Each structure stands twice: as structure tokens, then as C-alpha cells.
Amino acid sequence: MTLNRRAFIGTGAAAATVLSAPMLGAQGKPRVVVVGGGAGGATAARYAAKDSDGAIDVTLVEPTRAYYTCFFSNLYIGGFRDLSSIGHSYGTLASDFGVNVVHDWAVGIDRDAKTVSLAGGAVLPYDRLILSPGIDFVDDAVPGWSVAAQNKMPHAYKAGSQTELLKAQIEAMPEGGLYAMVAPPNPYRCPPGPYERVSMVAHLLKEINPTAKILIADPKAKFSKMALFQEGWQKHYGGMIDWIGPDFGGGNVSVNPDEMNLDIDGVVENVDVCNVIPAQKAGRICEMAGITEGNWAPVVPATMQSRMDENIHVLGDSTNQGDMPKSGYSANSQAKVAVMAIRGALTGSRVFPAKFSNTCWSLINTDDGVKVGASYQATDEKIAKVDGFISQTGEDSALRKATYEESLGWYAGITEDMFG
Ligand SMILES: Cc1cc2nc3c(=O)[nH]c(=O)nc-3n(C[C@H](O)[C@H](O)[C@H](O)COP(=O)(O)OP(=O)(O)OC[C@H]3O[C@@H](n4cnc5c(N)ncnc54)[C@H](O)[C@@H]3O)c2cc1C
Known part of the structure; x- marks a missing residue:
């Protein structure tokens, strides 16, 4: 049992309630800290703040002030997008959703004390920690x-x-x-x-x-x-x-x-x-937290909780979760599942069975878009593919153009879903 939990028990609340209850923040709110403001982390921060209607205190830790999406970065190389069109800031998460955005690196996690240390010296306490730090190289x-x-x-x-x-x-x-x-x-x-x-x-x-x-x-x-x-x-x-x-x-x-x-x-x-x-591995902060096995962080599919620490949820590329590809769409989908589980645990809101989806579009040449995708469900062992689809060779040019245009709509929609 942690020091913070002992301190909370000292308030005199019934022990059974206290053991499952969150540690309360300065304004009496449970605290969620999100490390990594990319596809998974930005989505998680936005949904944790938005769906809890301010009932959860959400802090997002991300070193960069502008996030450039890897998705559509190839289209920048091909000359189909300019760089500014794939850059996103965190201003709306702060101004419209009340997320406390901290531009810094997380450099340490104390799982007993439930705190995250930042390079700048600050220490952030959490009730639930979400890690979505992407990849590092082996x-x-x-x-x-x-x-x-x-x-x-x-x-x-x-x-x-x-x-x-x-x-x-x-x-x-x-x-x-x-x-x-x-x-x-x-x-x-x-x-x-x-x-x-x-x-x-x-x-x-x-x-x-x-x-x-x-x-x-x-x-x-x-x-x-x-x-x-x-x-x-x-x-x-x-x-x-x-x-x-x-x-x-x-x-x-x-x-x-x-x-x-x-x-x-x-x-x-x-x-x-x-x-x-x-070759790639989970973002280094996962290793530092001691929640990796081999190169990746194993998770419980229904909640995206680390298999090594129920107070930590891991999203996106860093995870070992099963059948989902490591994609921005997957990270976004997993973030919503994790936030639903966290809200349920911290505020008592209703939790529905986890469902996930992903589609990956690729552009081969002007107006020649292809895609592959699937829906998924949580089993005890893994996020398991339910059904899928893929573009076919020999498709006519009108269908390929429509597929490309679909990807433009997806990009606009999903980046708004992440960054507001
Ligand atoms: C060329 C290319 C094309 C792609 N195309 C597509 C596509 O078309 N569709 C699609 O869905 N996906 C695509 N992807 C994949 C997609 O970009 C990733 O799967 C997705 O970004 C993963 O999200 P994430 O949250 O796990 O990591 P990221 O989006 O990488 O976010 C991680 C964030 O964590 C931050 N961070 C890391 N360590 C720390 C720390 N210690 N403290 C604080 N912050 C930290 C980083 O600065 C970063 O902003 C593409 C990837 C590439 C490389």
C-alpha cells in the first residue's frame, strides 16, 4: 500500500470504499496524467477531460509544442501536402477542454508513490497514468x-x-x-x-x-x-x-x-x-516504468491497463495488445476504451464492452488510394480481429480516387478528434 493511500485512509472513510477510491487532487478531483501528446495521448487527454465534464483533473505531458503526424507525412514527401497541414498544436485541448498541458519530458515514474517526474523538476501525482509515448529504436x-x-x-x-x-x-x-x-x-x-x-x-x-x-x-x-x-x-x-x-x-x-x-x-x-x-520498441518511458516485457508493454485488452500495474494504461505503438496494427487510428480507438474504463473507475460512470477499429489508407500515386482495415474486440488474451477488408488489385480508377478522398476525410476527422 502506498503512502498516499495510507494518508487518504486516514480521513476516516470506510476502508472498503477507500481502497477502490481515487486519491483526490487539489480541487477534490481525481487526477489523470497522460504522458505523450500524440495519436493516443492527445485523444485520451481530450476524452478524459470532455467526457468527464471537468470531473477529472487531466494533465498532458508532451515535450513538443507542435505535433507533426506521421500519418500523411509520406504525402508531404510526395508533394501532396505541405508540412504545416500535418502540424497540430495543443492550444484547443487547453482552452476548450481544460487540459493542463505541460511541455516537458517525463523522466521517471514512481509506481508506489504514483508520481511522474519531469525533466524540469516537477513531480505530478496521479490516480491513473496513461502512457502513449510511441516508439523508440532498438x-x-x-x-x-x-x-x-x-x-x-x-x-x-x-x-x-x-x-x-x-x-x-x-x-x-x-x-x-x-x-x-x-x-x-x-x-x-x-x-x-x-x-x-x-x-x-x-x-x-x-x-x-x-x-x-x-x-x-x-x-x-x-x-x-x-x-x-x-x-x-x-x-x-x-x-x-x-x-x-x-x-x-x-x-x-x-x-x-x-x-x-x-x-x-x-x-x-x-x-x-x-x-x-x-527495428522498434516501446517508448523508453515504458521501460523506465518497468512495464515492458521484451520490446513492448503488454496490456489487458478490455481496459488497456498494463498487465504489470493496474494504475497505468498504455496506448498505441508501445503496446503489445494482439491483432491491431500499430497505427494512429488504433491508438485513437484504444484511447477511448482506456478513458471509458478510467472514468468508470474514478467517477463511477457506466462502462460498455470494449470495441476497437482501424483502417490504414495508403496513397500509391495521384488519386490511387488503397486501404486495409478491421474491427476488433477484447478477449482475455488479446485484442482480437473480428472482421476485415482490403482493397483489391485491378480496381477501377474511380474507386481508387474515392478511396483516396475517403482518407482525406478521415485525416480531417481524426485529427480534430485528437486535438480538438
Ligand atoms: C510514415 C508513417 C506513416 C503513417 N501513416 C499512418 C496512417 O496513414 N494512418 C494511421 O493510422 N497511422 C499511420 N502511422 C502510424 C502512426 O503515426 C502511429 O501509429 C501513431 O502516431 C501512434 O500513436 P502513439 O500515441 O502511440 O505515438 P505518437 O503519436 O508517436 O505519440 C507519442 C508522443 O509521446 C511523446 N513522448 C515520448 N516520450 C515521452 C516522454 N518521456 N515524456 C513526454 N512525452 C513523450 C512524443 O513526443 C510524441 O509526441 C504512420 C506512421 C509513419 C511513420
Whole structure:
């Protein structure tokens, strides 16, 4: 039992009630702290504040003042969006929903005291903590690469300056130059993301540098929407893209950022741009909290509670939850389930069975959009897929255009759902 709980018991309330009751904040409200203001965390902060009608004190901890979505960042590379269109601020969460937005890093979690320490020195107490810190990269996943080399060989798998850098490097490629991508092993953020990126890089190069080539070294024999991408690459960018899967050494790669080359199974290629997307793991604060098992944080599907601490809920890419892909849509969906469970625990509001959904759209070329999606339910073991759908090869151009337009509506709607 924690010190704070003992102090609360000291108020004289009946012990049985006290044990399940929240610790009350300064204004007599239960406290929820959310770490990470991305797809999962911003949604959670907004819903916790909005749906509780101010009955819960919500603090969001996020170091950046502008969040650039990874979703649609490939479209920025392809020239379909400008960067400002994928940037979002936290002003509305503060002004319209009363979220206490703190721009800082969470650097420690004391699970016994139920506090979060920030880099700036503040200590935030919580009744429930929500962690949605996204991904970090597995050390030495690609020999020769580390974050110290990310300016020479960008990952652009956290959006913002990395995405701008990658696009600038592609635009500066010499005529007929080579762009290489080192694709990540499963599981990783946004399964179709690397392949949508290749499509968007090809689209850009076809316009500005049509004799340039694209090489993908991939440790996976199969990837998301593979048939759809391969059909699209053949149709729009014939001869430009060379995909090297594990049968041809695509899983045996090292890089040399100083020499700007990569070694694929003993064959060294000089490259003009090298986009290294390393293997991934839960955002580091999850490790620091001691709630990871292997690379990810296991959760109870019905509530998104950590399997190691019932007072902590984990969302989005950091989780090991089952069948859902690591996507912004998934994180948004999981946030609503977690908040419903938290409100139930802290305010006694009604809790309905958890339901989740996800769709991932990808753009292959102008007006050539494809999608894959599913709905999910919580079982004891995992978030389990109930039914799904996927675009088909050979679809007519009107359907592909409609699919792309659907994705525009989705982006506008979901970012409003996250940031207000
Ligand atoms: C190229 C690309 C394309 C994508 N396309 C799509 C798509 O079309 N559709 C889709 O649904 N998804 C897409 N995704 C995936 C999507 O971006 C992620 O799945 C989603 O952002 C995960 O949400 P999250 O909340 O887990 O993490 P994030 O959105 O990354 O948010 C994590 C936040 O936590 C903060 N943080 C980290 N550590 C700390 C700390 N210690 N203290 C405080 N704050 C911290 C970070 O600053 C960050 O803002 C794409 C991803 C990529 C890379």
C-alpha cells in the first residue's frame, strides 16, 4: 500500500470504499496524467477531460509544442501536402477542454508513490497514468546505424524535422541517383508506411529526377498490402523500384553513414539517400516504468491497463495488445476504451464492452488510394480481429480516387478528434 493511500485512509472513510477510491487532487478531483501528446495521448487527454465534464483533473505531458503526424507525412514527401497541414498544436485541448498541458519530458515514474517526474523538476501525482509515448529504436538493429547518424541516414519515422530532412535529401539527389530504404522487421509502427513512402518517393522522383532508382532492403518476405503496392509500382513507376526480400539477402544489411553506402548480404552499394527504418520498441518511458516485457508493454485488452500495474494504461505503438496494427487510428480507438474504463473507475460512470477499429489508407500515386482495415474486440488474451477488408488489385480508377478522398476525410476527422 502506498503512502498516499495510507494518508487518504486516514480521513476516516470506510476502508472498503477507500481502497477502490481515487486519491483526490487539489480541487477534490481525481487526477489523470497522460504522458505523450500524440495519436493516443492527445485523444485520451481530450476524452478524459470532455467526457468527464471537468470531473477529472487531466494533465498532458508532451515535450513538443507542435505535433507533426506521421500519418500523411509520406504525402508531404510526395508533394501532396505541405508540412504545416500535418502540424497540430495543443492550444484547443487547453482552452476548450481544460487540459493542463505541460511541455516537458517525463523522466521517471514512481509506481508506489504514483508520481511522474519531469525533466524540469516537477513531480505530478496521479490516480491513473496513461502512457502513449510511441516508439523508440532498438539499439544496433541495423549495424553501423545509430541515432547519432540520423542526419546522414534519416529514419523519418517520427515526423517533423526528420521528414523535412529526408525530403530535402531526395530533392538534392544527383540525376539518376539512388535512394535506398532499409525496411524494419515486424512488429513496427504503421505496417504499410515504408511502402507508401516508397510510392511517394517514386512519385516525387518521377517528376524531378526520372532516371533515379529506388532500392528497398527488407527482412520480411511479405509486407502489408504487398500485392497492391507491387501492382501500383509496376503500373506507375515501372523499372524504378527494386525490392530485395530476405531470400536475396534483404535481411542481412549494414550501413556506413560516413561512406554513404550499405552492404546487402556482402554486396556494397553506394547511395545518395539512405532511409534507415530500424527495428522498434516501446517508448523508453515504458521501460523506465518497468512495464515492458521484451520490446513492448503488454496490456489487458478490455481496459488497456498494463498487465504489470493496474494504475497505468498504455496506448498505441508501445503496446503489445494482439491483432491491431500499430497505427494512429488504433491508438485513437484504444484511447477511448482506456478513458471509458478510467472514468468508470474514478467517477463511477457506466462502462460498455470494449470495441476497437482501424483502417490504414495508403496513397500509391495521384488519386490511387488503397486501404486495409478491421474491427476488433477484447478477449482475455488479446485484442482480437473480428472482421476485415482490403482493397483489391485491378480496381477501377474511380474507386481508387474515392478511396483516396475517403482518407482525406478521415485525416480531417481524426485529427480534430485528437486535438480538438
Ligand atoms: C510514415 C508513417 C506513416 C503513417 N501513416 C499512418 C496512417 O496513414 N494512418 C494511421 O493510422 N497511422 C499511420 N502511422 C502510424 C502512426 O503515426 C502511429 O501509429 C501513431 O502516431 C501512434 O500513436 P502513439 O500515441 O502511440 O505515438 P505518437 O503519436 O508517436 O505519440 C507519442 C508522443 O509521446 C511523446 N513522448 C515520448 N516520450 C515521452 C516522454 N518521456 N515524456 C513526454 N512525452 C513523450 C512524443 O513526443 C510524441 O509526441 C504512420 C506512421 C509513419 C511513420
